[in-house]
Amino acid sequence: MIDVLQRELVYVGYYFTVQFRQIFRYWLLGMLIGSAVAVFGTQKIHGAFSRLLGRKFGLLGIVPACLLGIASAFCCRRSSSATCRPAPSRNSSEGTKASAC
Structure with missing residues (x-):
């Protein structure tokens, strides 16, 4: 045995x-x-998110959304919620940060 x-x-x-x-x-x-x-690549990824915000790509928008979703996991700082939120506007009281992830 x-x-x-x-x-x-x-x-x-x-x-x-x-x-x-x-x-x-x-x-x-x-x-x-x-x-x-x-x-x-953090700034470039967040810049790509802000450039795509509000655009309508239709069905072809799935590809950039998937690629940015994969890449954003590398650079998203976790807050109390587990999701990323959009960057504040430049006129907001939070400053001119490129991202609020």
Whole structure:
């Protein structure tokens, strides 16, 4: 019985290391790209949101909405609610911040 458990632990350890070796470099690349987008692309993403606000694209608007939705997850600061809210207008009392996410 101990022999069977030892063999199973060897299999589990082997499969874990194989999976780790195959996935690790992509996980690391995703972390680096996500960090770069969060640091350097935040203003551009929020600018794209504000430029698209009020436009009507119809069915083709799904594509930019999906792309911006994916990208905004990298740079949205969480507030008490879990959703992003639009940037305040320049005339508001909150200042001229580019985003209020």
